[in-house]
Amino acid sequence: MSTGILVTGLGVVAPHGHDAASVFEAVARGESAVRELPMDLARPVAAATVDIDLTRWFNKLQSAGVDRVSQLAVAAADLAVQDAGGIGHAAPERIGIYVGCGMGGAAALDTAYRSTSGRVSPLTIPAFMPNAPAAHVAMRLGVRGPVLTYAVACASSSVAIAEAAKAVRCGEVDLAIAGGTESLIVPGVVLTWQAMQTLATFTAGGDAAMRCCRPFASDRSGFVLGEGAAFLVLESAGRAAARQAPKRHAELAGWGLSCDATHLTKPDAQGQQRALRAALQLSGLQPADIGYVNAHGTATKAGDAVECEAIRAVWGEALPGLRVSSTKALHGHLLGAAGALEAVITIQSLVRQQLPPQAHCDTQDPLCDVPLARAGEPLARPLEAALSSSFAFGGTNSSLVFKRA
Known part of the structure; x- marks a missing residue:
């Protein structure tokens, strides 16, 4: 698809x-x-x-x-x-x-x-x-x-x-x-x-x-x-x-939107799962096809743990083949512009076949038990598809899937 x-x-x-x-x-x-x-x-x-x-x-x-x-x-x-x-x-x-x-x-x-x-x-x-x-x-x-x-x-x-x-x-x-x-x-x-x-x-x-x-x-x-x-x-x-476009950076293969409808500021793992699954379904890809997730990852106590719960639930047995990082550690949280900047970084990871490593996480929280991209870690396989997520106050969740063009 x-x-x-x-x-x-x-x-x-x-x-x-x-x-x-x-x-x-x-x-x-x-x-x-x-x-x-x-x-x-x-x-x-x-x-x-x-x-x-x-x-x-x-x-x-x-x-x-x-x-x-x-x-x-x-x-x-x-x-x-x-x-x-x-x-x-x-x-x-x-x-x-x-x-x-x-x-x-x-x-x-x-x-x-x-x-x-x-x-x-x-x-x-x-x-x-x-x-x-x-x-x-x-x-x-x-x-x-x-x-x-x-x-x-x-x-x-x-x-x-x-x-x-x-x-x-x-x-x-x-x-x-x-x-x-x-x-x-x-x-x-x-x-x-x-x-x-x-x-x-x-x-x-x-x-x-x-x-x-x-x-x-x-x-x-x-x-x-x-x-x-x-x-x-x-x-x-x-x-x-x-028109013979000079560049084809990537294909926007899928997108998924959902609302938690539970709390104005507290995230909800099930709501995030719905957005992730909708994006994957539209793209025609399975979780195992996604090699990298640029996570929302704001470094708040509740937010990171809930997002990791959602990722574990969606990827299931395919989780070991995934790598995750939040680049907000390095460029900050751009709020309304965060999703766009992180989409650009995610696209570049596909183009360059390189993962942005997770910065400043010396000791990983057990509640955030997902495979993080680490500096110097080589790709285990070619990176064909990647996903970027943004989860907002108000309960809106948005996920974008990109594929190599």
């Missing part, structure tokens, strides 16, 4: 770099992009931020009233389109944009709330609205088809990619630009996450922040925030062949 949906373009603006190859290479080496931030808060803050000159896409006049979350989206979408060889071969009305964004323009809101002059920019509303990134991408690229935003917490961009693939598959669009963006590392937002007690703890000073996110480890204490954007260009195999 084949969906016939190919990934012909990749674009990333991430803490590790600005192209898919360099991002994957850094992650494969186990390099952490997490740093302690000089933020004037009661508790120390660790996060993974993006270092990029955005004047390539926005001059000073253009950037006025455009939040960083939208600027990152425009940059990553443009890079994806360039990687795909452009989009001039498709009618603008037949191109769709599908963007995941969990919280919108956090910097614009934070600036408005902290205004001491009593004056708030009239551009605050269009800057922070969650659909602003998609709108800016559409305006920059001249896209006139469906331009949609998915705000599904940590599953936002994974859901956006799945919905884009459905639109291509059913013929609603000829080409889809799908992914996500997030930039919310501002004091007000960080304080809210600290209040939830979900962020990793560490001792201020030195390099402790770099290793503070430890998915699946017995001493894990939570996640670290990250920012960035990542986009995929999706099109049918027939169209890619007809």
Whole structure:
């Protein structure tokens, strides 16, 4: 079985770099992009931020009233389109944009709330609205088809990619630009996450922040925030062949969506299993066919254990042939953009036939008893298919299956 949906373009603006190859290479080496931030808060803050000159896409006049979350989206979408060889071969009305964004323009809101002059920019509303990134991408690229935003917490961009693939598959669009963006590392937002007690703890000073996110480890204490954007260009195999697309990174072979419908913030293993099984069923693959899972793995006590329970249940006797890692340990949790960045890394693992190793897990929690990818471990067999999962507050679960093209 084949969906016939190919990934012909990749674009990333991430803490590790600005192209898919360099991002994957850094992650494969186990390099952490997490740093302690000089933020004037009661508790120390660790996060993974993006270092990029955005004047390539926005001059000073253009950037006025455009939040960083939208600027990152425009940059990553443009890079994806360039990687795909452009989009001039498709009618603008037949191109769709599908963007995941969990919280919108956090910097614009934070600036408005902290205004001491009593004056708030009239551009605050269009800057922070969650659909602003998609709108800016559409305006920059001249896209006139469906331009949609998915705000599904940590599953936002994974859901956006799945919905884009459905639109291509059913013929609603000829080409889809799908992914996500997030930039919310501002004091007000960080304080809210600290209040939830979900962020990793560490001792201020030195390099402790770099290793503070430890998915699946017995001493894990939570996640670290990250920012960035990542986009995929999706099109049918027939169209890619007809236009002689310069790259065929992978096939998006399946996707599965489900809802726990049990609790707003507590994950549910059965709900996650439903998404995993649905993605496998659509792809026509069996669990044994999947060699690698880029796990949601946020390094929270409950989240990691529940996800591993779901993986064990789905893979069953095929579990020993699987390898799992959560790359959030190195690039942070991009929330609304997490699924898209992790999809790019998963695709690169297929292209390069290399597994991103699990970082910072010196002692694995017995409740997280799944086979982790380890540094230096050779592939036991060619990597033909891999899966990336995103599980969100609100109970939405999304899994994407990719195959070698």
